[in-house]
Amino acid sequence: MQTSPLPDAPARQTAREELKTIALRQFASVGFAGTSLQQIADAAGYSKSSVLYHFASKEALLEATLTPAMDTLGEILDRFVARAPSRSSQDAFVVEFIDFLLANRLQVHMFVNQGQSLQGMAVIQRANGLIETLAQSLCGEMRTAEERVRFSVALGGAAYMLSAAEMWSTTPLSDDETRAALVTVVSELLAPMQLRPVAS
Amino acid sequence: MQTSPLPDAPARQTAREELKTIALRQFASVGFAGTSLQQIADAAGYSKSSVLYHFASKEALLEATLTPAMDTLGEILDRFVARAPSRSSQDAFVVEFIDFLLANRLQVHMFVNQGQSLQGMAVIQRANGLIETLAQSLCGEMRTAEERVRFSVALGGAAYMLSAAEMWSTTPLSDDETRAALVTVVSELLAPMQLRPVAS
């Protein structure tokens, strides 16, 4: 009965959202396993019990943290798959996808960098499915090794760029610069992949 | 006095090496924070005390695990910097570097994916320095945003490809296939970066 007990659902979300934001930041920077509920509670100015009042468990907190981004990604993919496959629709998709990465960089970082240690979780498996769909949309059954490498490098590279690369770099890039450069580089990476009909 | 108490240094390394290998595998797949000494000991068939007999602490174990790869990387970089900067020497370096990534994929994965949560550790800071040197060698002061993105995507993408990409993919690629494709893709990524004289 914890799921939606609020009669006035719209407003009430403040503390939950606050905790999700702070938890995501911690998860992304120290890892899921490396983050304790106590740390999250301290950073948010609540008690550990309060965190567990809003979220049934640490896993549920992570799930709630990643789910909205996965919803968005699902919509973007649905739209892309629905369009007629063409060079221009692929280019448009790349822009849309990179905007998604920019807006959800920490969530993407979580999935890309910690996905394998969280494989049991539902939201991670869902993300895996989405990425599989994306790969299939871009190049059918992923036939050649080079295509698979192109896809992996583009995805993993963009995620790394957006979340971790600033570690060894001095001045951070603005979002606009990053966006433009990423669009160029990722488009270039994916360009040699021939469009193939989606295996119905 | 733990450092090198053995009169017959050459052979004696078995247990230490075994523990390092197993620990690296665990660290890479579940994260440093997510791996306990007990897990490592169990996987290796030793007791937790035995692990701590060979390595002064969990951190020292990680350090010992990553250091040889950093030594190798340092040598590769020294050789590259010493060569006259030219297109052909850059191409040769890419091949050398990708062979390094293939041979040390778990170590690279550790640095790339968990570097920011381990920033206090000496070996990680050393790795950061090496990457900085590499970046400077490839494109001087890293002037444009696009160059920085190219470099980050190449590095992060290759590391992701080699360690995590097989999570959502069905059949793994052979090392030969991966190597050839990576050389192509990374060379292509770095090609537009103009060679610049190494500062000073």
Next chain:
DNA sequence: CAGGTTGCTGACCGATCGGTCAGTGTAGGC
């Protein structure tokens, strides 16, 4: 004012964490 719900908390739980220490068995040098 009574009664219920909501947001939040401290005390507490068993388990596990990284790490210390006092050993034990054993192999080699004398």
Next chain:
DNA sequence: GCCTACACTGACCGATCGGTCAGCAACCTG
């Protein structure tokens, strides 16, 4: 046979982990 050194271990330590629970103040509804 004795002794040291080495590889290894179980018992144990304080701290912290994720999670439970009873209860408390504030609020709305009647």
